[in-house]
Amino acid sequence: MFKLTKAQYDAHVMDTYARFDVDFVRGEGCTLYDAAGKAYLDFASGIGVNSVGYGHPAWVDAVAKQAAALAHVSNLYYTGPGGRLAERLTALSGLETVFFSNSGAEANEGMIKCARKASADTYGDWRHTIVTLRDSFHGRTLTTLAATGQDVFHQRFHPLTEGFIHVPRGDIGALKRLGGDVCAVMLEIVQGEGGVLPCPQEYLQQVAALCAERDWLLCVDEVQTGVGRCGSFFAFQKMGLKPDLVSFAKGIAGGLPFGGFLAGQRAARTLRPGDHATTFGGNPVCCAAALATLDILDPVLGAVDAKGAFIRERILAMNLPAVNEVRGLGLMLGVSVQGAPRVLVQKLLDAGLVCLTAGGDAIRLLPPLVISFDDLERGLAIFEEVVRNAS
Ligand code: PLP
Numbered sequence: 001m002f003k004l005t006k007a008q009y010d011a012h013v014m015d016t017y018a019r020f021d022v023d024f025v026r027g028e029g030c031t032l033y034d035a036a037g038k039a040y041l042d043f044a045s046g047i048g049v050n051s052v053g054y055g056h057p058a059w060v061d062a063v064a065k066q067a068a069a070l071a072h073v074s075n076l077y078y079t080g081p082g083g084r085l086a087e088r089l090t091a092l093s094g095l096e097t098v099f100f101s102n103s104g105a106e107a108n109e110g111m112i113k114c115a116r117k118a119s120a121d122t123y124g125d126w127r128h129t130i131v132t133l134r135d136s137f138h139g140r141t142l143t144t145l146a147a148t149g150q151d152v153f154h155q156r157f158h159p160l161t162e163g164f165i166h167v168p169r170g171d172i173g174a175l176k177r178l179g180g181d182v183c184a185v186m187l188e189i190v191q192g193e194g195g196v197l198p199c200p201q202e203y204l205q206q207v208a209a210l211c212a213e214r215d216w217l218l219c220v221d222e223v224q225t226g227v228g229r230c231g232s233f234f235a236f237q238k239m240g241l242k243p244d245l246v247s248f249a250k251g252i253a254g255g256l257p258f259g260g261f262l263a264g265q266r267a268a269r270t271l272r273p274g275d276h277a278t279t280f281g282g283n284p285v286c287c288a289a290a291l292a293t294l295d296i297l298d299p300v301l302g303a304v305d306a307k308g309a310f311i312r313e314r315i316l317a318m319n320l321p322a323v324n325e326v327r328g329l330g331l332m333l334g335v336s337v338q339g340a341p342r343v344l345v346q347k348l349l350d351a352g353l354v355c356l357t358a359g360g361d362a363i364r365l366l367p368p369l370v371i372s373f374d375d376l377e378r379g380l381a382i383f384e385e386v387v388r389n390a391s
């Protein structure tokens with residue numbers, strides 16, 4: 001079966017992903033099963049998406065019921081799940097309005113448009129530059145690639161959208177030296193794809209203060225860090241920030257493609273009819289999935305930090321020669337290793353533990369937020385054996 005699937009991909013799917021040789025057919029709780037019936041414990045959540053694990057009965061029920069009732073009508077009309085979700089997300093974030101999209105890149109595109117228009121409405125079109133950080137990752141569309149502070153992703157795709165500058169993470173002086181046409185700063189609280197690199201809280205607060213002083217919009221990309229991944233609903237809340245715009249995606253709908261961005265008072269009413277749109281955004285099935293995801297996560301979020309600390313302490317206590325450090329926030333962790341992370345991730349997969357790579361030297365761990373301490377313990381035992389034998 002797997003051979004046929006692989007042959008079909010090889011023949012007909014564009015070769016854009018370095019896939020591992022596994023054909024997953026089913027998931028249950030925090031365990032995935034391949035076509036041969038082999039079980040794998042999941043420390044990856046489909047890159048931070050499956051925060052409620054696989055096949056959660058409340059999630060399945062909500063999706064099935066909404067699919068049966070009404071799957072899609074477009075944004076020309078009102079639907080109940082969209083209204084309920086908007087109310088929940090604004091309450092959870094402390095922001096005022098939301099725009100629904102379908103992916104992280106699209107969420108960031110909308111956030112960028114909103115930031116530029118908010119500035120243009122006050123100062124005119126000339127004030128349009130958005131500052132982002134080196135090693136950041138904001139998506140694969142041409143504009144979010146331009147925002148992404150890693151040249152490796154830009155090569156062969158020029159010209160990118162104009163009006164982005166990248167400065168080093170943690171260097172407040174580099175930001176202060178900018179002026180003139182800057183309208184916004186956009187950053188991740190923990191750079192995920194860049195290697196699970198947290199921004200220091202003091203730096204984030206300096207950035208926020210500078211944004212307030214210069215009337216730059218503070219835009220936080222919470223596509224990977226958000227929806228409980230870092231221990232608070234949004235990671236900015238842990239850092240004591242009050243951003244103007246916040247994007248989210250990945251974990252919001254527990255496995256369906258969904259995202260969006262939230263705006264505070266400064267930009268809440270900036271976008272008007274005709275300014276921005278997407279056919280599927282706020283699709284009732286995705287909204288129902290998101291509402292169920294929020295319900296499931298509500299009692300779970302309080303334990304995310306303890307689970308992250310458990311992983312960190314257990315790995316450090318293993319005293320593995322190949323491990324340099326464990327970094328990150330909540331259940332978004334990077335284990336910096338000696339040697340190629342991809343080789344270790346392959347070995348972990350062979351041993352039945354699904355993990356991720358990230359930029360640089362890190363094995364990235366993004367387990368479902370609902371994972372039990374028993375499952376963590378079992379996964380860490382596999383981790384220890386594989387990494388110890390590899391060193
Ligand atoms: N922003 C961040 C911080 C991300 O981690 C990602 C994806 O990894 C994106 C944006 C792009 O999201 P998507 O792949 O859903 O377009």
